Amino acid sequence: MPGWNFAAVWHGIAQAVPDRDALVCGDRRVSWGEWDDRAARLASYLWDHGLRPGDKVALACTNRPEYLETYFAALKLGCAPVNVNYRYVVEEVRYVLDNSDAKAIVHDPDFAATVRAAIAELPADRRPLRLETGAPYEDAIAAASPNGEWQAREPDGDDLVFLYTGGTTGMPKGVMWRNDDLYHANWEMARPGTTPPDPIAAAAAGKRTGTCLPACPLMHGTGMNIALSTLAGAATVVLIERIGLDPELLWSEIERNDVAVLTIVGDPFARPLLAALDKEPNRWDLSCLRVITSSGATWSPEAKSGLLRHLPTVRLIDALGASEGLMTRSESTSSSAIAPASFAVSERVKVLDEHTGAEVGQGSGEVGLLGVTGHIPLGYYKDDAKTDATFRVVDGVRYSIPGDYATVESDGTIRLLGRGSACINTGGEKVYPEEVEGVLREHPDVFDCVIVGVPDERFGEMVVALVQPAPGTPLDDAAIAEWSRDRIAGYKRPKRWFVVESLDRNAAGKANYPKLRALAADLVGT
Numbered sequence: 001m002p003g004w005n006f007a008a009v010w011h012g013i014a015q016a017v018p019d020r021d022a023l024v025c026g027d028r029r030v031s032w033g034e035w036d037d038r039a040a041r042l043a044s045y046l047w048d049h050g051l052r053p054g055d056k057v058a059l060a061c062t063n064r065p066e067y068l069e070t071y072f073a074a075l076k077l078g079c080a081p082v083n084v085n086y087r088y089v090v091e092e093v094r095y096v097l098d099n100s101d102a103k104a105i106v107h108d109p110d111f112a113a114t115v116r117a118a119i120a121e122l123p124a125d126r127r128p129l130r131l132e133t134g135a136p137y138e139d140a141i142a143a144a145s146p147n148g149e150w151q152a153r154e155p156d157g158d159d160l161v162f163l164y165t166g167g168t169t170g171m172p173k174g175v176m177w178r179n180d181d182l183y184h185a186n187w188e189m190a191r192p193g194t195t196p197p198d199p200i201a202a203a204a205a206g207k208r209t210g211t212c213l214p215a216c217p218l219m220h221g222t223g224m225n226i227a228l229s230t231l232a233g234a235a236t237v238v239l240i241e242r243i244g245l246d247p248e249l250l251w252s253e254i255e256r257n258d259v260a261v262l263t264i265v266g267d268p269f270a271r272p273l274l275a276a277l278d279k280e281p282n283r284w285d286l287s288c289l290r291v292i293t294s295s296g297a298t299w300s301p302e303a304k305s306g307l308l309r310h311l312p313t314v315r316l317i318d319a320l321g322a323s324e325g326l327m328t329r330s331e332s333t334s335s336s337a338i339a340p341a342s343f344a345v346s347e348r349v350k351v352l353d354e355h356t357g358a359e360v361g362q363g364s365g366e367v368g369l370l371g372v373t374g375h376i377p378l379g380y381y382k383d384d385a386k387t388d389a390t391f392r393v394v395d396g397v398r399y400s401i402p403g404d405y406a407t408v409e410s411d412g413t414i415r416l417l418g419r420g421s422a423c424i425n426t427g428g429e430k431v432y433p434e435e436v437e438g439v440l441r442e443h444p445d446v447f448d449c450v451i452v453g454v455p456d457e458r459f460g461e462m463v464v465a466l467v468q469p470a471p472g473t474p475l476d477d478a479a480i481a482e483w484s485r486d487r488i489a490g491y492k493r494p495k496r497w498f499v500v501e502s503l504d505r506n507a508a509g510k511a512n513y514p515k516l517r518a519l520a521a522d523l524v525g526t
Helices: 006-014 032-048 065-075 092-100 109-120 135-143 179-190 199-204 220-234 247-257 266-279 301-311 384-390 432-440 477-484 511-526
Strands: 021-025 028-031 056-060 082-083 101-105 129-132 160-166 170-180 211-214 237-238 261-264 291-294 313-321 327-334 351-354 368-372 391-394 396-399 406-408 413-419 423-427 429-431 446-454 462-469 496-499
Touching: 006 032, 006 065, 006 179, 006 199, 006 220, 021 032, 021 065, 032 056, 032 065, 032 135, 032 327, 056 065, 056 109, 065 082, 065 237, 065 351, 065 446, 082 496, 092 109, 092 160, 092 170, 109 129, 129 135, 160 179, 160 220, 170 179, 179 220, 179 327, 199 432, 211 220, 211 247, 220 261, 220 313, 247 266, 247 391, 261 266, 266 291, 266 301, 291 384, 327 368, 327 413, 351 406, 368 396, 384 391, 384 429, 423 446, 423 462, 432 446, 432 462, 432 477, 446 511, 462 477, 462 511, 496 511
Parallel strands: 021 237, 056 082, 056 101, 082 160, 101 129, 211 237, 211 261, 261 291, 291 313, 462 496
Antiparallel strands: 021 028, 160 170, 313 327, 351 368, 368 406, 391 396, 406 413, 423 429, 446 462
8 A cells, every 4th residue: 555544444444353343423333344334335326426536525514423434435435525614604615615626515414404505506517416414325325335446446645635724814724634644643643753553453463542532523633633543543433423512421421432532622621521520520430531632722730630630540631733734742640740731842843933944942032933844734725825835845844834833941842822813712613803804894883893812711712803883883782693693603703792992903904913802801801
C-alpha cells in the first residue's frame, strides 16, 4: 500500500477480527465484519450512482454508525468525505455543498428539509445525490452488493479527506488532508518521533487500543480524529446520537460499555460532567475510564481538579492543534500540580516570527505565530490565496501556521496568546464576527453592529452584539433575534444585545475589537 489509508487499514482489521465490536450506539452493536460489509455495500450504491475516485461525499449526521459507515464507504471508493455542520441553516449548507463540489450527501431525517432546500438552490447540473438515513439508507445497502467495480482500485495514501472549518471571513474552508498525512499526524500526537506499526498484524495478535467515546460531534475535527485513531487501533467507538450534552447519559454509557477514553471539548463539557458527579458521586462505576482528552476549547484547572477528585486514576490530556495541523499534547494527573495546559517547543512545533519566519527565542518575550511541520494538510480546497497565507515555507521547511499567537517562556514552554483575528470560540464552535455582523446589518433597524466574545464559565466565550440602531429607531432585540433565526446557525446568534450610541470606528472603518470586547464584558458583568 503506497502510504497509509484508513479504508485499507480498517478492511484489514475487519478480516482479522470480524466479530469484535467496531461501533456501539445505544442498543446497536456493529461488528468489524458487519461495518466493513455495510460500508462496501454503500460504496457499491454510490458507485452505481456515478461516484468515482476524487469525488466528494458530504455527511450531515449526528454521532451514529451511519456517519462512520459513510466515511468508510467514501474512502473505499477513493472519494473525499466532507463534514457538514448539522447546525447550519440552508445558505450555509448550500455553500459547503457548492464549494466542495459534493456529488452525494448522506443526512439524517431531522436535517432533510434544510438539505433539500440547500440542494434546490444549486444549479441543476450540480445537485448532489441525496441519501437519508433510516429506511432509504437501509434499503440502499440491502439492495447493493458488497462487491463492485470500485474494488479494482486499491485505496491510496494520497486519497483525500476534507475537513471544513471556518475561515477568517467567516465562510467555511475545506482543509485537504492526505490519508497518509492524517494517519501519521494522529499517531504522532501521542507518540512523537515514532513510526506507526502494522495495525492489522497487531489486531490479529489480539491487541487493541481502549474503547473510546467521543462526546463531541464527529462533524468536528476533535471528535473525528479520536474516532479515526481508535478505529486504526482495532478498537471500539461508542456513539451517542442525541444532539447536545446529557451528562447523566454520558456517564451511564461509559459505565455500560467499559469506555477507557473519553473525548470532550474543554469546560463546556467538563463543567456539566463534573456537576453530575458532584450531585451523585456514587451513582456510576467509572473504574474502566483511563483517559479524558480535550481539544478545541479552554479546559480550566478548576474543572480538571474537580474531575480528578472523582476520578483520581484518570489522566487528563489537552491536545493542541487545529483543522490545519495536529501539534502536540499536555498531560495532567492527580499526582501533579494542576495548572493551565503547558506545551513545549519541539522539532515539529515552533513559534515563528510573523514577518521573518525566524524562530522566537526562549524567554525573549517576543510574540510569534505557532507553526507545525511534518505531516500537515495540502491546503484549502479552491483557495490558493489562503493556502499560501497559512501553509508557508520557512528556510526550506513547510509549516502550517493557522494564526495562533504565542511566545516561548525561558523553560521552552509555549504560552498561547490566542488568535490574532476576532474569532470567538463558544463551546468549541468558531464564530467569526464579520459573518454575523453582515447578517444583522441587513435588518432595517440596525445601522451598525460589532460582534464580540466575552468570557463565559461554561462555553468559554459568549457571543455578544453591540448594536448602533438606525437613527430614531428603538432596538427590539427580541425581534431581531427572531429575524436572524433562519439566517444563521443558533450557536452564532448573540446571546446578549446592547445598544451603543457609536462604535467608534477609525478612519478606515475598522472596529477596535479589544476596546469593544472590554465594553461588552463590562456590560455583561464579567
